[in-house]
Amino acid sequence: MDIFEIVRAIAVIVLGASGTWLLLPHRHGRIKPARSTLVGVVLSGIALICLATLWKPPTTFLAGAFFYLFALSSLAGAVLTITSRNPVYSALWFAAVVLSTAGLFLLSGAQFLAAGTIIVYAGAIIVTFLFVIMLAQKEGRATYDRMARSPGRATATCFLLFWSLLYALIALKTPPGLKPDDATDSRLARGSNLLIAKGIAPNTPEASVVHRALSPTNRLPDIDPGTTALGRHVAGLGGTLYTDHLVTVELVGALLFAALIGAIAIATPKPPIRPVQSNPPPPAS
Amino acid sequence: MTDAFTFDMLINYLMIGAALMVLGMVGFLARRNLIVMFLSAEMMLQGTALTLVAFGRYHGNWTGQVFTIVILTVAACEASIALALILILFNRKSSLDVTLWQEIREPGQPLTVDDPSQAEVEQFEDGPETYPHLTPAGIEPEHPTWTVHRN
Structure with missing residues (x-):
């Protein structure tokens, strides 16, 4: 495990957490100054670039370029989805996240899922749009859009989880002396090598699971x-x-x-289950 | 022949999936608008789906994609029920604020009290797209009256 990678991962966590916290709405709904928003954008951007340096680029140039494009735009869209004060903008940035994720699906060989995600989520986002237009108030009028529920603690908790995931993934990375696809490397054997790599004897339940x-x-x-x-x-x-x-x-x-x-059953309008018994109904004769 | 989807590519995808999931979790915990919370939950599902697809691609079988199709279906079900619930909740309280539903919290949990007087309303200047104020079109003319002539 490279100590330099650990430092970059810590930078991702610390800068990303503080940037997200600065971009989130204030706890009591106070207006954050433009300078703090700017600092939040810069910190989140640096965290994103640090995370990108932790990735290993794909072998072909075109696949690598599209991988970085889709990955960075999905993560930037995710940050903007959760920090937009206006739910309409949140829905739009979520659409960006879905499109980028569909691109990543395409790069990893899931063509049907890329199309299916776009179709399903396009419908979902349009419906969400309708709901926002029907229900939400004008921008800046709704107090709850400008108040966050304990943003500091939420960000700290979630980025602690991210740190544990990131540390586990960095610890799994291929050490420099080993070729990327070495067959003797049995840390996470591929499906076809599972029987040999894990030493599973034939005619055991594990072997039948692998065959299935x-x-x-x-x-x-x-x-x-x-x-x-x-x-x-x-x-x-x-x-x-x-x-x-x-x-x-x-x-x-x-x-x-x-x-x-x-x-x-939920959305159909119906009388309340326990109506207020102000005047009891006349007894049935 | 080595597969183009190496172990390091799998780690790349897992990192992106973890980041999407964590950001969705931040949004779900910190935001108060029901619609934004719903979008954050969908974003967590997207991160998980990315992880599953990458694992399936790495191991060379379709199972990850089949599982992602299941996730997609569950997300569609969740969307329909969540939006129906949002509609009902909005009808009761005329607000999308999730804090108004504190009375159904777990027993023993303290009540969260907000001070809305500290909230400041941002002033938005009218942009060029706002509708102009139309000048009133004069006084209302006298309505004609008809008299019915009968022969």
Whole structure:
């Protein structure tokens, strides 16, 4: 583990936490001076750049450029989503986060999910927009948009969690002497190497689990040269979804149906359950 | 042939996923607008989905993407129910402030009291898009009266 990386990770945590805290609304709703907002933007930007230096760039230039573009824009959009005073701007920045995440999905070979995320979340964001327009007050009028619920403690807690995650990930990084994809490196063996790397004997329950996870329908194409996969892209995903995960599909459909019924039952206007008994109803004759 | 999605790429994706999740958590804990809290929860789900997709890609199987589809479905269910709840809560209190619903907190928790007098209202100057004030269009003319002639 590189001590320099630890220093950069600490810089990410400290600068990111203080920048986010400066950008969040004030606890009592006081107006923050423009200088503190500027300092918050600068600190968050430095934290973002420090985090970017912790990433290892992909081998090809184009993939690397798009990776950095999508990653940085998703994180910047995330900071702006949670710090915007106006919920309309929050929804817009969240749209930026969703688009960037869809780009990252595309870079990691999840074409269907990239399209599906954009379709599902575009609908969700438009509905949120409608809600904001219907319900929210004008910018600067709603007190609760300019008051944060204990922002210091919330930021400290969450960035402590981020520190623990980041430390664990940095400790896992490939040491400099080792090649990035060494087969002898068994810290986190790939699916196809699991049986050898973990020393799992055949005909044990663990081996059957591994075989089930690596069935031909469940295998990504073009990864392992010696193996065969059934379909590419969406065809492969549909293949595994309707063979290995059929019960999941049924369960998820039932969940959607239940949520539909629940949403209708909640949102329908109805008389209160326990009305105030000011004048009791006449006894039935 | 080495896979382009190396172990270090997986770590990159996990870092981004962790950062998205943590920022969503900050928003969920610190913001008071119900709609912004809902968006923050969706952002936490996005971070988790990114992590799962990267793990699936690293191990060379579809399981991560299948799990992400499940997350997407649960997020859709959550969105429908959350927006229905927001509608109902807004109808009761005419406000999106989550602090107004403190009476359903856990028993034994202290009441959070805010001092809204300390809040300052930002003054917004009217931009060029604001509607101009129309001058009144004169006095209302006398309405014509009809008399019905019957033969």
